[in-house]
């Protein structure tokens with residue numbers, strides 16, 4: 001197995017998230033990188049710099065994300081900084097909603113249009129880090145598609161909550177979708193299997209009307225968990241993509257038995273899709289000891305989950321959530337060890 005990571009991923013240093021009605025330290029910190037790297041070291045997986053063609057990366061990003069949104073990600077923080085009385089994080093307080101969806105002229109209004117929630121702040125270096133994360137995903141996709149075995153992308157910031165035109169849930173560019181699109185561009189039938197504890201709402205939106213990319217997400221029931229407003233079992237795709245989205249919400253604090261059952265359904269659908277390339281959106285936050293503490297998986301369960309994902313297909317593993325705990329690296333090692341067999 002080979003792994004990719006670009007050091008610019010560490011340039012994004014958000015400070016806060018809103019919890020309990022106040023600003024509290026964010027969980028999506030640079031410390032995650034070192035913990036995840038320890039997991040790779042445990043398995044002696046070499047870490048390579050993503051060496052991808054900048055034009056190809058730019059083309060894939062532009063094909064997947066809205067031009068105005070990309071401009072906001074790239075220039076938004078500089079605009080914010082140039083305004084008087086602004087702090088170190090670009091966070092707005094008015095977002096689009098089901099009753100108001102217009103794109104205004106004012107910068108703060110535009111921020112509320114492009115940020116789905118308050119957890120996707122822009123800071124100095126956000127764009128560079130998001131792009132570095134996308135580079136790792138593309139490099140892993142190219143390695144797996146070239147038949148070099150399963151490939152892992154240490155993507156940070158994560159990506160699965162990023163829509164085509166909105167940041168959300170610590171995510172800016174959708175890395176798993178980018179890997180899937182890179183494979184689909186070669187004519188492959190692709191499945192994205194998202195095992196993060198939170199629903200992969202951005203990935204679902206990006207592929208919702210596409211028949212060639214199946215999206216499957218196992219996650220805590222959104223009736224009780226972020227992202228709350230999507231991720232239900234009756235969301236199955238639309239138009240040409242009808243039937244190509246499968247949500248498997250699980251009761252909070254479920255253990256491996258519930259995951260094993262859901263995985264059987266997920267794998268049956270992945271086989272029925274005629275999948276030729278598998279993208280795993282790997283969140284490690286279903287761990288009972290994760291700071292979010294909303295699911296009941298143990299370390300050894302991640303090895304079983306990894307083993308269940310071992311299919312005779314080019315496989316790209318893209319890092320999503322999973323937050324600092326002393327065990328974060330061990331969780332990654334368990335999953336990748338199980339996947340490698």
Ligand SMILES: [Zn+2]
Pocket residue numbers: 196197198283285320321322
């Ligand atoms: Zn998550």
